[in-house]
Amino acid sequence: MTYCVGMMLDAGLVFMSDTRTNAGLDNISTFKKMTTWEHKGDRVLTLLSSGNLATTQAVVSLLDERTKSREEREPSLLAVPSMFQAARLVADTLREVIDEHREAGQQADSAFQATLILGGQIAGGPPRMFLIYPEGNFIEAGRDTPFFQVGETKYGRPILVRAYDPKMSFETAMKLLLVSFDSTVKANLSVGAPFDFHLYENDSLCIGPNGRVEGDDAYFQTIAKGWGDALKEALDSLPDFHL
Amino acid sequence: MTYCVGMMLDAGLVFMSDTRTNAGLDNISTFKKMTTWEHKGDRVLTLLSSGNLATTQAVVSLLDERTKSREEREPSLLAVPSMFQAARLVADTLREVIDEHREAGQQADSAFQATLILGGQIAGGPPRMFLIYPEGNFIEAGRDTPFFQVGETKYGRPILVRAYDPKMSFETAMKLLLVSFDSTVKANLSVGAPFDFHLYENDSLCIGPNGRVEGDDAYFQTIAKGWGDALKEALDSLPDFHL
Numbered sequence: 001m002t003y004c005v006g007m008m009l010d011a012g013l014v015f016m017s018d019t020r021t022n023a024g025l026d027n028i029s030t031f032k033k034m035t036t037w038e039h040k041g042d043r044v045l046t047l048l049s050s051g052n053l054a055t056t057q058a059v060v061s062l063l064d065e066r067t068k069s070r071e072e073r074e075p076s077l078l079a080v081p082s083m084f085q086a087a088r089l090v091a092d093t094l095r096e097v098i099d100e101h102r103e104a105g106q107q108a109d110s111a112f113q114a115t116l117i118l119g120g121q122i123a124g125g126p127p128r129m130f131l132i133y134p135e136g137n138f139i140e141a142g143r144d145t146p147f148f149q150v151g152e153t154k155y156g157r158p159i160l161v162r163a164y165d166p167k168m169s170f171e172t173a174m175k176l177l178l179v180s181f182d183s184t185v186k187a188n189l190s191v192g193a194p195f196d197f198h199l200y201e202n203d204s205l206c207i208g209p210n211g212r213v214e215g216d217d218a219y220f221q222t223i224a225k226g227w228g229d230a231l232k233e234a235l236d237s238l239p240d241f242h243l
Numbered sequence: 244m245t246y247c248v249g250m251m252l253d254a255g256l257v258f259m260s261d262t263r264t265n266a267g268l269d270n271i272s273t274f275k276k277m278t279t280w281e282h283k284g285d286r287v288l289t290l291l292s293s294g295n296l297a298t299t300q301a302v303v304s305l306l307d308e309r310t311k312s313r314e315e316r317e318p319s320l321l322a323v324p325s326m327f328q329a330a331r332l333v334a335d336t337l338r339e340v341i342d343e344h345r346e347a348g349q350q351a352d353s354a355f356q357a358t359l360i361l362g363g364q365i366a367g368g369p370p371r372m373f374l375i376y377p378e379g380n381f382i383e384a385g386r387d388t389p390f391f392q393v394g395e396t397k398y399g400r401p402i403l404v405r406a407y408d409p410k411m412s413f414e415t416a417m418k419l420l421l422v423s424f425d426s427t428v429k430a431n432l433s434v435g436a437p438f439d440f441h442l443y444e445n446d447s448l449c450i451g452p453n454g455r456v457e458g459d460d461a462y463f464q465t466i467a468k469g470w471g472d473a474l475k476e477a478l479d480s481l482p483d484f485h486l
């Protein structure tokens with residue numbers, strides 16, 4: 001499993017992904033599930049991936065090669081004219097990779113599936129974010145659904161639903177996401193630190209603050225420990241049930 | 244789906260269950276998923292059920308009939324000598340019902356499955372609580388795992404993990420459970436109010452406070468609305484991330 005969140009704020013786009021992959025309980029590894037393409041002043045695209053690692057790595061590699069090799073330059077993530085076309089390109093590539101394995105005679109219905117979040121901005125258009133399904137179709141985030149989660153989404157959802165506010169700062173959004181990730185990590189072994197993040201500032205058209213929060217990071221530990229106490233206080237602040 | 248929680252406190256056992264059942268999105272109904280058997284001064288047993296409604300109703304009906312008809316009195320929930328034997332009886336009945344449908348040639352692997360929580364106390368023994376699987380085996384709650392959830396468990400789990408305290412009062416436990424149920428209801432259409440509850444006081448050997456919390460209950464509304472604000476305040480109380 002995996003846990004990734006892409007979120008639209010008034011200030012920009014926020015991305016966070018965990019790094020744990022596992023094939024069975026005794027075969028766990030750390031892989032980056034976030035990829036960012038940038039052409040300064042023209043476009044920034046960030047892709048978060050959950051699902052079969054071979055599939056998602058193949059998708060990224062194919063997209064990556066197309067951005068580099070001259071001959072196969074079209075269609076390329078660095079050449080498509082809009083975020084919608086970028087989402088179509090990623091979705092087509094995803095379906096192509098999944099179909100390839102399916103045709104190879106492999107059986108498992110869901111084994112090669114993957115779900116992606118693509119967000120970013122291309123000069124001339126607004127920042128947009130898409131959730132791309134293994135079937136190759138996709139939906140877009142908007143005012144009503146301003147964030148997408150993929151992977152092990154349930155544990156970390158209630159706090160996002162309650163505390164999300166489009167006006168929040170990047171700093172507060174990072175805190176909210178780390179609380180959401182911590183709740184998930186505490187409940188599910190298949191999601192684990194470190195967590196990668198990227199904060200894209202609207203209309204900047206260049207990569208924003210990004211990095212990796214380790215599990216033993218002092219700030220993350222403060223949040224993880226502090227959140228338990230804060231939750232208990234929140235519960236205490238509500239009136240008890242009357243028998 | 245369903246959401247049920249059984250919880251062991253120092254003071255006693257706490258049970259809560261939602262009431263929504265659905266066969267598809269356009270066929271929803273309200274059913275009580277909590278059944279309590281009592282023989283005052285001798286035993287109190289409460290069963291929470293999730294899964295196929297036909298299965299769980301058949302299990303309860305079989306257990307119920309055995310507690311009533313003279314001829315089939317053994318084995319009966321009102322006659323077994325211990326909580327362990329009660330769990331075995333319930334588990335055997337569950338497997339029996341599932342096997343019956345399976346033998347009838349029905350295909351769906353999981354369609355007739357159900358998972359149960361059984362808790363209570365029989366004179367001469369301590370209060371105990373069991374999670375009973377569709378395979379007919381079961382595990383027992385203890386100090387390390389003091390509560391069981393069945394059904395749509397993930398959304399409501401983080402708050403239980405964080406705020407559970409064996410020393411909490413029934414009043415606080417009800418508040419905690421209603422927060423957990425509210426988080427689940429807000430995220431999943433297959434779980435819905437009203438919520439049934441039963442609070443069994445250790446060694447009382449009689450049914451404790453019990454009843455139903457409606458979705459428009461004033462207290463529940465206070466909790467549901469207050470929790471969002473309390474969560475935001477809890478988040479505000481933690482330091483922001485530094486970019």
